[in-house]
Amino acid sequence: MSEVMSAYIYNAGGGPEVIELIERPIPTVGSGEVLVKVEAFGLNRADVQQRKGVYPPPPGASDIPGLEVSGSIVAVGEDVTDWSIGTRVAALLAGGGYAQFVNVPAELLFRIPEGLSSVEAAALPEVCATVVSNLFIEGDLKSGETILIHGGAGGIGSMAIQLAKAAGARVLVTASSPEKLEYCLSLGADEGINYREDDFEARVKELTDGQGIDLILDVIGAKYLERNIRALAVEGRMVVIGLQGGTKAELNLGVLLGKRARIIATTLRSRPLSQKSEIVKQTVARVMPLVDAGKVSINVSKVFDFSHLTSAHEYFDSGEHTGKIVIEV
Structure with a gap:
């Protein structure tokens, strides 16, 4: 595995033109965390507000935007006992999702049900929580x-x-x-x-x-x-x-x-990990049985490729979409 990854940042506050593709070292997995190889991520209004310069990331969060991803676990940190390499997961983030890899506290993971695609799974964590x-x-x-x-x-x-x-x-x-x-x-x-x-x-x-x-x-x-x-x-x-x-x-x-x-x-992004962990637990208990039973429509309205992230933001800004916009990595 390469030691670097592609990711996006905002190089200023403004329109989609401030989105910049960069290379960064792949994150090191810490104690209590897993490293996820990202297969898709959701585009949220909070991402757009951050791009405009009016919703900065909370202290300690990555400058890479992105609040939800789906993918598979490729590394597991110390003190993580309930998750293993190869498991397909979705994750709630404070930032870092606009990238090929992201490290995630294990408490903020959702197990992806069988039959659910990575694109569909990426649309769940932020909105459901x-x-x-x-x-x-x-x-x-x-x-x-x-x-x-x-x-x-x-x-x-x-x-x-x-x-x-x-x-x-x-x-x-x-x-x-x-x-x-x-x-x-x-x-x-x-x-x-x-x-x-x-x-x-x-x-x-x-x-x-x-x-x-x-x-x-x-x-x-x-x-x-x-x-x-x-x-x-x-x-x-x-x-x-x-x-x-x-x-x-x-x-x-x-x-x-x-x-x-x-x-x-309320806001979700800046909450402490203990509160987010409890929200994720309640979200899994309330939502995932409905997803498993096919009683929830995930409503991905449009999917963009990772290389077309600027176009995805332009589409979001147009106000034309319904449901979720997802970027496939």
């Missing part, structure tokens, strides 16, 4: 409750629809076009709202007979804050996981108090 942590651990979604998922046609939204439905929730989504809403409905969403044509707050009141939403999964942030709060039901919760619509907005605390509502803001 994000959805499980925010819908069920933070948001405490229960059967019979109603959830509103903003950006339902994206990678996270696609998985959130399916896992919420599997948990017995009623699912409402927002999206930007009739085609994207049809896609969401095909995954199990009960109602779709075209945010370019309709006021989602007014539609929520109609669709819930004025009761409001028990849980909102929000990727927009400031732009939707006031309307989201008004759309919540009594004792409703809102989990903010993205800031596509800005970072600052006024909040009427009186409305929040009157509803006994909660706003929860």
